[in-house]
């Protein structure tokens with residue numbers, strides 16, 4: 001593989017840090033153009049010292065902004081800085097690994113500049129999947145999924161026209177075999193104790209409520225162009241089968257592997273090549289011994305049903321659901337509401353939304369903002 005020039009948006013987060021571990025193992029394959037983070041400027045600087053990018057970008061206000069640092073390193077700031085990174089045609093690929101809606105505009109900028117995207121940020125497709133995929137097609141840009149489930153499907157699909165169904169696996173999170181009451185009274189600590197994956201706090205809470213699976217169904221719909229009727233969720237507690245597809249003739253192809261985000265991250269940033277990079281140990285069916293599957297309990301995890309409903313509604317329905325859910329998750333993490341309130345609040349906001357079909361990007365951001373405001377006004381009544 002020719003040395004690939006890469007930038008990482010969200011390098012200080014869970015996905016970003018693991019991406020840098022992959023790059024460290026494959027240092028002769030990559031040159032880092034830019035690293036961008038939010039507020040953790042100390043870690044960003046440490047990463048810059050180690051990986052020697054040309055630019056770093058932080059969302060934190062800093063007196064160093066705009067000045068050249070040692071070794072010619074340039075510090076950029078905020079959304080303007082992200083735009084500068086994503087319009088820099090030196091990049092072959094940009095890993096969008098920031099959390100939240102901040103990923104959307106830079107992704108669109110990179111696409112318009114013909115730069116391939118390794119996409120971890122869920123909000124990009126949940127908020128604006130139609131626009132993003134349409135632009136990617138127009139500019140001939142590859143969107144390579146990082147999420148283990150979509151990465152699995154990406155690996156399984158040979159001829160998309162012959163695929164009947166996508167089967168997305170879900171670990172079930174920490175409350176899989178707990179009662180609804182246990183879930184209702186769960187503490188933040190319990191919700192963050194994911195049995196399989198070590199991730200950022202927001203996505204970990206979404207995994208506990210299974211909203212994460214709901215967001216993944218919407219992403220899969222946009223990434224692979226499948227109707228919601230042809231996307232199925234199956235609970236698989238061991239997280240060994242990362243997802244599967246069923247062909248029209250009934251053959252099922254699944255992708256398996258030990259639960260490690262290093263593997264899908266590496267796949268996405270080295271695609272279509274594969275390397276013996278960060279693989280820690282060889283896969284053994286004998287050691288795994290058994291794989292379990294069960295239908296999701298939609299009474300306990302109604303978030304998945306809500307995501308199907310909002311996905312089918314289309315337009316700004318998924319924008320509303322995403323914004324309300326995110327604000328409710330933050331409120332739960334701040335101790336303002338209970339875990340189960342997250343669904344109730346999100347459902348109420350979805351029920352009361354003013355749906356816009358075929359929204360522009362500005363309309364998407366306006367709906368996002370209005371929903372967050374309304375959600376927080378409603379959350380205030382809980383205390």
Ligand SMILES: NC(=O)c1ccc[n+]([C@@H]2O[C@H](COP(=O)([O-])OP(=O)(O)OC[C@H]3O[C@@H](n4cnc5c(N)ncnc54)[C@H](OP(=O)(O)O)[C@@H]3O)[C@@H](O)[C@H]2O)c1
Pocket residue numbers: 009010011012013014015016036037038039040041058059097098099100102120121122123146147148197198199200201202203261
């Ligand atoms: N973690 C996983 O295993 C996983 C799997 C699949 C998909 N995803 C998706 O990937 C995304 C990142 O997840 P994560 O778990 O890595 O989250 P995380 O650990 O919370 O990290 C979030 C990253 O985004 C950065 N960030 C936040 N606001 C920013 C801003 N305004 N400008 C630039 N950067 C900003 C943070 O910077 P600071 O820390 O410096 O503030 C941090 O680097 C999410 O959309 C998540 O749903 C994650």
